[in-house]
Amino acid sequence: MQMFEYFFLFIFSALFALSSCKKETKVINETVVDNYVYEINQVAVYQNNIEKTRQKTPEAFLSGLYANLFQSPIEANTLSDLSLIREATGDKQMADELFLNNFINAGGTMIPSNIQMRADLDLFITETYLRFYLRMPNPYEVFELKKVIDEDENLTPELVYQAFGLSNEYKFY
Amino acid sequence: MKRRQFIKKAGLTAGTVITAPYILPSGRLFANTGARVVNHVVFVLFGGGIRNQESIEQGFISNQPGQSATGNIMRNMLDGAEPTEALDVFNYAGGNSMWDPILSTPLSKQGAYFKEVLYGEGPTGHYNGHTVAMTGVYTETGLNLNVNPEFPTIFEYYRKHSDPARSAMNAWWISEGLGPYPSLNYSRYPGYGAGYGANYMRPLTLFFEGQPGSRQLQDAILYQPDDVARINKIKSILDKNFDETAADLPGIQNTADHREEIKAFYVETLEKVQNGGMEFPLPYDNPNLLTGDLVAVAGAWEVLNKFTPELTVVNTTNLDICHSNFTGYLNFLHRADYGVGWLWDKIQSHPVLADDTIMVCIPEHGRNLMPNNLQDGNGMLAFDHTSDANSRRLFSLIVGPDDKVIRQTFGNNGVATAESVDIVPTIAHILGFHEDIPNGLLNGRVLTEAFL
Numbered sequence: 001m002q003m004f005e006y007f008f009l010f011i012f013s014a015l016f017a018l019s020s021c022k023k024e025t026k027v028i029n030e031t032v033v034d035n036y037v038y039e040i041n042q043v044a045v046y047q048n049n050i051e052k053t054r055q056k057t058p059e060a061f062l063s064g065l066y067a068n069l070f071q072s073p074i075e076a077n078t079l080s081d082l083s084l085i086r087e088a089t090g091d092k093q094m095a096d097e098l099f100l101n102n103f104i105n106a107g108g109t110m111i112p113s114n115i116q117m118r119a120d121l122d123l124f125i126t127e128t129y130l131r132f133y134l135r136m137p138n139p140y141e142v143f144e145l146k147k148v149i150d151e152d153e154n155l156t157p158e159l160v161y162q163a164f165g166l167s168n169e170y171k172f173y
Numbered sequence: 174m175k176r177r178q179f180i181k182k183a184g185l186t187a188g189t190v191i192t193a194p195y196i197l198p199s200g201r202l203f204a205n206t207g208a209r210v211v212n213h214v215v216f217v218l219f220g221g222g223i224r225n226q227e228s229i230e231q232g233f234i235s236n237q238p239g240q241s242a243t244g245n246i247m248r249n250m251l252d253g254a255e256p257t258e259a260l261d262v263f264n265y266a267g268g269n270s271m272w273d274p275i276l277s278t279p280l281s282k283q284g285a286y287f288k289e290v291l292y293g294e295g296p297t298g299h300y301n302g303h304t305v306a307m308t309g310v311y312t313e314t315g316l317n318l319n320v321n322p323e324f325p326t327i328f329e330y331y332r333k334h335s336d337p338a339r340s341a342m343n344a345w346w347i348s349e350g351l352g353p354y355p356s357l358n359y360s361r362y363p364g365y366g367a368g369y370g371a372n373y374m375r376p377l378t379l380f381f382e383g384q385p386g387s388r389q390l391q392d393a394i395l396y397q398p399d400d401v402a403r404i405n406k407i408k409s410i411l412d413k414n415f416d417e418t419a420a421d422l423p424g425i426q427n428t429a430d431h432r433e434e435i436k437a438f439y440v441e442t443l444e445k446v447q448n449g450g451m452e453f454p455l456p457y458d459n460p461n462l463l464t465g466d467l468v469a470v471a472g473a474w475e476v477l478n479k480f481t482p483e484l485t486v487v488n489t490t491n492l493d494i495c496h497s498n499f500t501g502y503l504n505f506l507h508r509a510d511y512g513v514g515w516l517w518d519k520i521q522s523h524p525v526l527a528d529d530t531i532m533v534c535i536p537e538h539g540r541n542l543m544p545n546n547l548q549d550g551n552g553m554l555a556f557d558h559t560s561d562a563n564s565r566r567l568f569s570l571i572v573g574p575d576d577k578v579i580r581q582t583f584g585n586n587g588v589a590t591a592e593s594v595d596i597v598p599t600i601a602h603i604l605g606f607h608e609d610i611p612n613g614l615l616n617g618r619v620l621t622e623a624f625l
Contacts, residue, residue: 049415081385087351088386090358090373091341092424094432098393098439106392144410155403163407169415 046135052172058086060173065100065165068131069109100165104158117157121146124157132164207336209605210577210624213481213530215473215520216327216600217513218306218488220299222495222558223536225566227506229288234259237499237553246507248274249514250534250570251281262551265504267461272507275456276514280534282580283517284572285623289584290591292538292565297558299490300353302537302593307357307486309597309615319353322360324614327597328371329359331484334601334609339483342431344371345476347487349469351375354488359425370425371484372435376472377465379439380446387443395437405429438479442472451475454515464505466491470512474519481525483604487516488537495540499553517572531573531603535596539564567593571623579625595620 046052056064062082066074082099089095103109117124125145129137137145149155164170226232228247233256234240244256255271263271280286294311295301301312310324325333328344348354359370379386396404412418427435445451453471455462466489473487489509495502513534520526542563544554558564569591571578584590594617601607602619 052415053417055417055419078389081389084351084378084385085389087355088373088375088378090346090355090371090425091427091432091435093419093426094435097432098390098436101396101436102390102393105394141414145407148407148410152403154399155407159400159403160407163404163411166404167408167411167415168417168419169411171419172415172417 045130046133048135048138049133049169052169055172058092059083061096061171062086062099065170066103068165069103069111069161071110097166100162104162109161111157111161114156117149117160121149128160128164132161132167132170207605210603211529211531211573212483212604213526214484214600214603215477215516215530215532216484216486216596217516217532217534218303218486218537219509219513219534220303220488220537221490221492221505221509222297222299222302222538222540222564223492223506223567224540224556224563225289225568226563227503228536229568234262234499234503234553240553246271246503247510248279249276249510249517250279251510252279262500262503263507265500266464267459268504272456272511274514275454275511275518280514280517280532280570280572281582283575284531284570284578284580285620286582287569287571287584287591287620288582289587289589290535290567290569290593290595291589292567292593295560297538297560297564299493299537303354303357303488305593306535306537306596308360309594309617311594311616319356320361321356321366323362325360325362325365325369326357326371327486327600328484329362329365329369330597330601330610331604331606332369332371333365334606335604336606336609340431341370341372341425341427342434342480343483345473345480345482345485346371346373347469347473347476347485348373348375349377349465349488349490351378367423367425371486372425372427374472374476375469376442376475377468380442380451380472381468382446386439387446390439390443391447393436393440393443395440401433434480438475442475445475452519454512456511462508464491464508466505466509467512470509470516474516477520477526478523481523484600489513495556496545497547497555498549499544499555500549500551502556528574531571531578533569533571533596533600535569535593536567537593539566569596571599571620577625579623581622583622591620592617599623 059079063074063079086092086095112124122142125137125142129135149160226236229251231243231245231251231253233242233244233246235243240259242256242259245251245253246256248255260271263269292302292305295305295313300318301314304312304314304322307326308322308324309327312323328346331344332339332341346358355373355375358373359365359367378384381387442451451471452474453463454467469487469489473485476482477485489512492502492505492509494505517532520530520532538558540556540558540563541561544556547555549555594615598607598615598617599620601610607619
């Protein structure tokens with residue numbers, strides 16, 4: 001009987017010890033990013049374009065381009081069609097130019113009007129850099145682009161967007 | 174020194190100086206001869222795997238068990254009487270009869286007709302059959318690989334060794350299908366590659382109703398040159414501020430001007446198809462008779478008509494249905510023959526191409542002598558192509574102006590007088606750059622007997 005009591009006491013003590021020996025830990029839920037976070041679109045932003053060293057795959061380029069212009073994800077069927085057209089064309093750069101041309105002229109793209117662009121060029125340029133390049137323009141880039149747009153009243157936002165979509169930086173991430 | 178000796182020595186010295194080779198900046202010993210037979214070559218890779226029994230031997234269905242009907246079902250390309258019995262074979266895929274030939278004189282009577290051509294080495298597969306025909310080098314690769322060939326293609330030889338060098342606008346590869354075929358416009362060979370490749374397109378995908386191009390490119394417009402300049406101006410500013418370049422995009426790249434021309438061609442061709450303005454190789458204007466092969470041929474004609482390239486290669490492959498359907502094979506062979514005749518007829522009506530074009534036709538390989546076990550709806554047995562001796566039997570046609578190309582048949586005795594690897598050197602000879610191709614790269618020879 002006494003032996004049974006010792007045994008019971010041992011089990012109880014062991015359970016108590018196990019439950020009370022939990023190591024105190026502190027969960028640190030800290031977000032570490034090496035880029036800024038642009039609050040409106042909730043996407044990581046590059047600090048500068050030196051970070052972009054890898055070329056996008058054709059699918060990444062096309063789906064990104066579509067999303068940037070229409071502000072909605074590309075449908076799988078559309079992406080499949082575009083991939084087939086690209087495969088059926090030897091000059092891939094030319095195919096990309098045609099896709100962009102078609103997107104811009106299809107209607108439904110989210111592009112500021114010419115009046116909106118010229119009403120606040122700094123804002124337009126900053127937003128265009130963020131939309132296509134996921135980074136802020138540096139002051140010289142703003143100056144350059146602003147000058148070109150200012151000097152040419154026939155330069156529309158659609159043409160500016162196409163230049164961004166076809167630029168080398170847009171093909172990298 | 175006596176006067177006579179002086180004159181002799183001086184003459185020899187002068188002669189030596191004049192005739193001595195000199196090293197050109199390009200590294201060549203002699204300047205490009207540039208002597209051309211004509212200025213345009215259209216190479217029809219009459220593919221899919223064609224047995225000589227149904228082509229040059231005009232056996233029709235006589236090689237099928239219990240059948241005896243013979244006759245020529247390729248009356249645009251070959252000379253011979255059409256079948257007069259078992260014509261219900263042509264009740265197939267929208268058709269109900271044979272098509273009347275478009276050419277009054279078959280191509281075999283308009284040039285050099287090589288009745289027996291040998292596919293000498295390697296497996297008789299579609300990819301490597303095409304590769305052999307377009308590189309002039311036999312290959313052991315037996316799979317339909319989606320990779321660029323190991324050795325330079327005819328396009329790269331043409332662009333690199335023509336003098337002056339030619340742009341990609343002068344070299345086009347147009348295929349019936351996708352799969353491995355888009356990869357054949359340039360090779361992986363060091364010193365050649367995409368920089369010397371051809372423009373490539375598959376017309377069916379790009380332009381035809383219900384296909385990706387008609388769905389996704391219908392809103393593309395042609396920009397005015399001013400707007401193109403605006404886009405390029407901003408792009409150049411943006412590119413200036415970025416260290417990486419996208420120049421290593423896979424595939425060939427045209428100049429900016431040529432890209433605009435090709436984009437315009439795409440948009441115009443899409444409009445033509447939508448408006449019913451595009452011409453097709455159809456005898457009765459019945460779109461139900463159209464095949465993928467005929468769409469490819471029609472696309473090739475659009476390119477020829479618009480850009481008058483110096484080197485165009487187009488293929489047909491639909492009759493590969495022969496793996497399971499012999500009746501379908503005969504019908505696709507019959508229709509592809511019409512397409513080739515139509516293309517030659519169009520070329521003869523073109524102000525630049527007529528009398529200055531040579532067309533070369535050859536299948537990529539043949540098919541087996543013995544059938545497999547598959548029967549089609551008419552009880553006809555099907556044929557594969559597994560590298561037996563029969564699948565190495567081909568034929569070839571080289572047709573052109575009567576003062577340039579001989580009218581003669583070679584190989585009447587059933588002995589091969591040419592090989593499939595001879596096509597590349599022959600095209601190089603026609604366009605005047607064969608002598609500039611480095612020694613040892615090509616397996617074949619120039620079929621000089623085809624030319625006057």
